Structure formats: C-alpha cells, structure tokens
Amino acid sequence: MGSLFRSEEMALCQLFLQSEAAYACVSELGELGLVQFRDLNPDVNAFQRKFVNEVRRCDEMERKLRYLEKEINKDGIPMLDTGESPEAPQPREMIDLEATFEKLENELREVNQNAEALKRNFLELTELKHILRKTQVFFDEQEGGVNQTTESMTRALITDEARTAGASMGPVQLGFMEKSNEREDYLPCFVAGVILRERLPAFERMLWRACRGNVFLRQAMIETPLEDPTNGDQVHKSVFIIFFQGDQLKTRVKKICEGFRATLYPCPEAPADRREMAMGVMTRIEDLNTVLGQTQDHRHRVLVAAAKNLKNWFVKVRKIKAIYHTLNLFNLDVTQKCLIAECWVPLLDFEIIQLALRRGTERSGSSVPPILNRMQTFENPPTYNRTNKFTKAFQALIDAYGVASYREMNPAPYTIITFPFLFAVMFGDLGHGAIMALFGLWMIRKEKGLAAQKTDNEIWNIFFGGRYIIFLMGVFSMYTGLIYNDIFSKSLNIFGSHWQMSYNKSTVMENKYLQLSPKEDYEGSPYPFGMDPIWQVAGSNKIIFHNAYKMKISIIFGVTHMIFGVVMSWHNHTYFRNRISMIYEFIPQLAFLLLLFFYMVLLMFIKWIKFAATNEKPYSEACAPSILITFIDMVLFNTPKPAPEGCELYMFWGQHFVQVLFVVLAVGCIPIMLLAKPMLIMQARKLANVQPIAGASSDAEVGGVSNGGPNGGGGPHEEEEEMSEIFIHQSIHTIEYVLGSVSHTASYLRLWALSLAHAQLAEVLWTMVLSIGLKQEGWFGGVILTCVFAFWAILTVGILVLMEGLSAFLHTLRLHWVEFQSKFYKGQGYAFQPFSFDAIIENGSAATEAE
Numbered sequence: 001m002g003s004l005f006r007s008e009e010m011a012l013c014q015l016f017l018q019s020e021a022a023y024a025c026v027s028e029l030g031e032l033g034l035v036q037f038r039d040l041n042p043d044v045n046a047f048q049r050k051f052v053n054e055v056r057r058c059d060e061m062e063r064k065l066r067y068l069e070k071e072i073n074k075d076g077i078p079m080l081d082t083g084e085s086p087e088a089p090q091p092r093e094m095i096d097l098e099a100t101f102e103k104l105e106n107e108l109r110e111v112n113q114n115a116e117a118l119k120r121n122f123l124e125l126t127e128l129k130h131i132l133r134k135t136q137v138f139f140d141e142q143e144g145g146v147n148q149t150t151e152s153m154t155r156a157l158i159t160d161e162a163r164t165a166g167a168s169m170g171p172v173q174l175g176f177m178e179k180s181n182e183r184e185d186y187l188p189c190f191v192a193g194v195i196l197r198e199r200l201p202a203f204e205r206m207l208w209r210a211c212r213g214n215v216f217l218r219q220a221m222i223e224t225p226l227e228d229p230t231n232g233d234q235v236h237k238s239v240f241i242i243f244f245q246g247d248q249l250k251t252r253v254k255k256i257c258e259g260f261r262a263t264l265y266p267c268p269e270a271p272a273d274r275r276e277m278a279m280g281v282m283t284r285i286e287d288l289n290t291v292l293g294q295t296q297d298h299r300h301r302v303l304v305a306a307a308k309n310l311k312n313w314f315v316k317v318r319k320i321k322a323i324y325h326t327l328n329l330f331n332l333d334v335t336q337k338c339l340i341a342e343c344w345v346p347l348l349d350f351e352i353i354q355l356a357l358r359r360g361t362e363r364s365g366s367s368v369p370p371i372l373n374r375m376q377t378f379e380n381p382p383t384y385n386r387t388n389k390f391t392k393a394f395q396a397l398i399d400a401y402g403v404a405s406y407r408e409m410n411p412a413p414y415t416i417i418t419f420p421f422l423f424a425v426m427f428g429d430l431g432h433g434a435i436m437a438l439f440g441l442w443m444i445r446k447e448k449g450l451a452a453q454k455t456d457n458e459i460w461n462i463f464f465g466g467r468y469i470i471f472l473m474g475v476f477s478m479y480t481g482l483i484y485n486d487i488f489s490k491s492l493n494i495f496g497s498h499w500q501m502s503y504n505k506s507t508v509m510e511n512k513y514l515q516l517s518p519k520e521d522y523e524g525s526p527y528p529f530g531m532d533p534i535w536q537v538a539g540s541n542k543i544i545f546h547n548a549y550k551m552k553i554s555i556i557f558g559v560t561h562m563i564f565g566v567v568m569s570w571h572n573h574t575y576f577r578n579r580i581s582m583i584y585e586f587i588p589q590l591a592f593l594l595l596l597f598f599y600m601v602l603l604m605f606i607k608w609i610k611f612a613a614t615n616e617k618p619y620s621e622a623c624a625p626s627i628l629i630t631f632i633d634m635v636l637f638n639t640p641k642p643a644p645e646g647c648e649l650y651m652f653w654g655q656h657f658v659q660v661l662f663v664v665l666a667v668g669c670i671p672i673m674l675l676a677k678p679m680l681i682m683q684a685r686k687l688a689n690v691q692p693i694a695g696a697s698s699d700a701e702v703g704g705v706s707n708g709g710p711n712g713g714g715g716p717h718e719e720e721e722e723m724s725e726i727f728i729h730q731s732i733h734t735i736e737y738v739l740g741s742v743s744h745t746a747s748y749l750r751l752w753a754l755s756l757a758h759a760q761l762a763e764v765l766w767t768m769v770l771s772i773g774l775k776q777e778g779w780f781g782g783v784i785l786t787c788v789f790a791f792w793a794i795l796t797v798g799i800l801v802l803m804e805g806l807s808a809f810l811h812t813l814r815l816h817w818v819e820f821q822s823k824f825y826k827g828q829g830y831a832f833q834p835f836s837f838d839a840i841i842e843n844g845s846a847a848t849e850a851e
Helices: 019-032 052-076 095-145 149-155 160-165 197-210 247-259 271-327 349-366 391-401 411-426 429-446 449-451 457-465 467-483 505-510 531-537 539-575 577-609 625-636 656-687 723-747 750-774 778-823 837-850
Strands: 010-018 188-196 216-221 237-245 263-266 338-346 372-375
Touching: 010 019, 010 197, 010 349, 010 656, 019 216, 019 271, 019 349, 019 837, 052 095, 052 271, 095 188, 095 216, 095 237, 095 263, 095 271, 095 505, 149 539, 188 197, 188 247, 197 216, 197 237, 197 247, 237 247, 271 449, 271 837, 338 349, 391 457, 391 467, 391 778, 411 429, 411 467, 411 750, 429 467, 429 778, 449 457, 457 467, 467 531, 531 539, 531 625, 539 723, 539 750, 539 778, 577 625, 577 656, 577 723, 625 656, 656 723, 723 778
Parallel strands: none
Antiparallel strands: 010 338, 010 372, 188 237, 188 263, 216 237
C-alpha cells in the first residue's frame, strides 16, 4: 500500500564517510532531503565538538550579512531573488566569502561613520545659520524700538550703580557694551544656542528659578525639522538667546544649558561680523552638501552591488553552517580519518541516497567510497508521509492532532473527501460556497506570486496554506447548496415546482396563508435535484420540514462515518497481524455499532420508503412511528404504545424480536471488549515461559509478530506491563468506546444545528437588510439600494462566510479528531525530520524576516 495511506517504511542505517569526503557527501544529502541523522554525541558539550570553530565562523558571516541586509532595507534597495538555490560552497571557499564580507562591512561602516560626521557638521552649521538669522531679528527689533518691553526687562539685569554709571549712555542696549575698567562686572552679555522644542518650557522654568529672574530669554522656533545624524529621525528645535549679567550667572546659565543638552554657538555682537559669519556658514553648507551627496552615492553603489548577491550569500552561508552542524552529530573513529553516522532513511529511497553519496565522493576527489549499512533495531522509526502542495494541508490537519504511529493507517487521504463534505453539510449555500470557492481558486491561480512574497502575517499564511481546503470546502458547499436549493436564503426554480396549487385566484388574494395537501396538490414525482423550491416560501412548517430532513441525514452521515473509522482499525490489526485485537476488539466494536446505531439508520430508510402522505392505512403519514421513541423503547425494553386505529404497531414483521435480539447481542459485546483480551494475555503468561511483549493491551499480540509489522523496526523492549494495568487500560478503552458511541452519534447533530443556524442568519440578513433596499423605488431607491447592498455584502462576507465558515471548520475538525479518528488512530509517533537545505533556508528566511 502506498505511503499516502500508510507512512513510508524506514530503516536505521550506519554511514561511514572518509573525513575528506564527509563535507561533500553531507552536502549532497542536504540537497536530497531524505536522511534524518541521529546525534551520536549527546553528552558532548556544543562548544567541545570537532567543527565548532567552523560553525562560529558561519555565525560571524551571518551577522555581517544581516548587517548588510539591514542597511540595504534602510535605503529601500530591492534585493535580487532569482529563486534558485546555489550549491553549498567548498570548504576552501569560506575564506573568500569571509574576506568579501569583511571588506564590505568595513567599507560600509567607514562610509557610515564619515556620513554621520558630515551630517553632524551639517547639522551644526544649519543650527548656526538659524541662530544668526534669528538673533539678527532680535537685535533689529531692539534697535528699531519694535519691542518696547526689551528696555524695561534689560534694566532689571543692571544694578543701580550700573544705571548711574551708564546714565549718560542713554537707553540700555542689548548685547555686549564697551568694557570699562571700573564697571566691567556689571556689563550685560548673552549666549545663543538651540534646544529641542519639547524641552523648552522646562528649560525656561529652570532658568527663571536658578537665576532668580535675573535673566532675559528670547526664543524662536525653527520651522523646518532637522535630521538627527545618529538615527536619521526628524527633530524639531528652537533658537534661544539669553541675556544675563556677570560671570556667576554666566557659569550657571551654561551649566543649565549643558543639563538640558542645549547646543551653544558663538554669535558676534556686531551686525557686520554676524553677516560675515553667515556668509561663511552658507558657503560651508554648500560644500558639505556636495560632499554628502558624493558620500551617499558611493554608499548606494556599494549597497546595490551587495543587494545583487545577498540572497545567494545567505543561502551559501546557511548551507555551510548546516553541513558543519550535521557533521558535529557524527562520531570519529580511532584513526581520526573516518566519520561514523547513524540515520533514518526511507527504504524506497535507499538507492537514491547511495547515488548521492557517490556523487559527493566524486566531488571531493576521494578514492574511498562511503559505506551505508542497514542496522537492526527495536526503536520505533519516525513517521514519514510523502505530501505535495495539495495533500500537505490535509496532512497538517491530521498531524495537528498527533503524528501517526509508525505504519499506522493515515486518515489524510480520506479526510480530503470527508472534511469538505461534512463542512458543506453545515455551510450549504450556493452563494456563500461560490464566494469561498472563488477565493480559494484565486489563491491557487496566484500561488507562485503569493508564495514568493513570504509575509509574516500569520492569518494570511494560514489562509494561503489551506487554499486547497478552502477551494474544496467552497465547491462542496455549492453542491450542498444546490441540494438544499438555497442561495443567499432564496431558492432556484430550475425545473419548476412539483406542487401545484388548486385554489382559485380570489382565494389566493383574500388569504394570507394557504395550505397545500400532499394528496391533492403534489404531482407524486419528486423534484429532480435537491429540494423543491416551494419550501423556501413555506410558512410555519418550513423549519419543521428542514429540521426533520437535516436531523436525519446528520445521524446517517455520522453513523456511516463512525463505522468507516472502525473498519479502518481492521486494516491496522491486519497489517500488524494482531489477531487478538482483531477478534476481541474490532468484531465486538463493529457489532455494537451496527446492532444499535446502524439499525436506527435502517429504521429511517424503512420509514421513508413505506410511509407516505398519499398511502392508505396502515402505511399513511398518520401511522408513521417516531424513530427516536422506537429506539428508546428498544434500548429500555419498553412496550410500545398502542398504534392508532387502522395502523400497525411495528414497521415490519418480527421487529420486536429483532430489536430484543440486537440489544442483547450489543450488551453481550461489552464484556467481550472488556475481559477477553486481558484474560487471554494472562493465560498466555501462565502457559508460555517467554517474555511477554510490552504494551500488549496496546495492539501487540502475545507470542505473535512484533508491533513493527512486516519490514518495520520492531517495537521497543520495555518492562513487562502489570496485569492490573492491562485490565485498567482495557476497562478505560471499553467504557470510552461504549459511552462514546452514544455521545459521538449525538455529536453529529451539530451538522443539523449549524446548517439551520447558517440558513436562518442568511434569511435574517436578506429580510432585515437587503429587502429594505429592494422595496425602494425611483432614483432615490437606486441610491438606497447601492448603500444597503454594500452593507449587506460586508455582513455576508464578514459574518456568514468568515465567522460562520470558521465555526463550521472548527466543528468539522472536532468531528474528525474525536468522532472519527478515535476509532482507529493513536497518533503516538514522531515526525520524520530529514536534513534538508530547503527546510533550513526557509526557516532561516522566516526567522530573518521576523527579526
């Protein structure tokens, strides 16, 4: 049987490689991706392994590449991605790669440092330019008398002696006065600088409090934001000028400026000196702009050249690192000339792996061929299910519950059909299914381009990964929507209704509700496909009819699904040659399910076939018994109530005897499931003087073939399990199955419940939203209809497709995990994780994008 239905057969092999050829051989195996290596040095520290220095060198190269990538992304330069995967470089090429990365990193760091220094100079000159402009405005205002408060505020900075000494000077001037030997300490002076705008209010308060109001501050905002040379952020600053008197205040003012990280600049007092300095500043700014442009051009050229090869460099470095990390798992022989490895390989690919090893040996120029020997082991091999882009999503649903045990039946192939079908039973609507199918089809048609984008949006990745599931769920929902004859809560009258109304026109116009009789108004032949469209316009009995129909098909599908799960367990028992489990577990379980619940399904079909509204008694509609009441009476051995006059008590001859017999046989299956297997194990232990197989209660036959099955690696030799534990485990399994058969059958009623809820929500949206716009007339009605339709479409997609679709998906997942897979699927294995460059590079790229 193919690996689609069962995991691949695996073999544990021992690999002998010559030291010179080990790198090339492991490289070939990494490209192949079919070998899972085991760690033969579990007790050796990671820093004490043979190739730890090579791994460290690869880490250093990755760090340099990440630095280059960050700088390239900062400049928005697109990186060339051809989609090709270059081969792993030879060990001697590591030196060339290290030299290339070292040169690029040093050159880029030097360019960045020079650019940062130039930007810092440019910032200082720009700030000085704004200071010279703003202070010129301050002095012009004072000299021209524009600001009358300047004189009075400046006088506060001058003592009485200064006023007396300067009385002949006229009005006090802002700025530096001519120094006098007698009154030098009392002459006012000023400092100018720039400060971050958000720090200005606190700066002003600190100046006022620390200098006790003996300073005068003028400030003006710089309109254009300035670039911070350290991080490139845009910052807003303001120019300030502080007038004060004396060296003591000067020292205090400078300390406050230093504390608030304000930058002070020299500002001449004389207007001519200020103009001369401003001209020099503008000249230097122009020169700096030229140099900065050249520096940025050089940096851009370096990054563009690096961007062309960055993806390939990442792939090469990660492959080298993966090879050396894998070589650290190997053992060295005594001569230090041979590396020994142990690995799991699929038997079908044994020859392909040997060819890859041969290619690696030829590449390395070694004359000693590698040796791949198959080993005998009692370990459970890993589970390897081959998948493609279509089956991968369905296999992921199964593995999320638990990885299958080795060579256990794989539910994924059957889930491809049952999962979208059970989803569609709950989600059945032709319109909503079409929306979902079109969305899935769009992702399938654009999958190459969408996969190349490699976004880190988890929700989108989930949708894209399950694109084939979404498409199939939409297609199956369209099919069930046709069966239900339901499209956005309305019906399609393709073939014409088979109910013909016999009322005249006046009766129809005068009565709001009319009743159609199956005897008189029904043609007798059913609607060709699905439900008759007349049920969509039915009144109070519409929900009653749909409930009865969907409730019954939910039970039918559920019982069929569970029986199929039990039959799957027969395949497991047969493959593992577990005769005890096949006879004393599978047969009683199947009999229990058939005698009770499949019989209930048969009663439904008998009722549909024998009873009809057009039949005469005893098979008329009035004589049809309730299946639920019949089943309850059957299980409790109750005597059924007398049938109405002219009707029969039972649906077929001998029904009472058959029901009693089925219940007795079903109850008799319980002690067989509970006691037969443990007692046979106990008897075998007494009679046979052999070591019992461990886990016999977990599908291993005493004295039979090992749990591994044919061509498998047998089950592990564990300690003998106590009989008390075997009885307890068997009791738990029996109780779980018996009670689960009842609860699981009832659990399938969620198919009916969610289908009803979905149909009612669709009808509510149509009645309470879209019908409002459809009732409007004229041009105004067109505007209202457009707005209402947009609102209805948003609610339909958001609530009925997304939210209801997610709800139906989760319920379908539960039905498969619990109700179906619990019958045969243990899921106690571990996944096959081969050494594969593709997986390593994909995971490395995802981690880099996340950073």
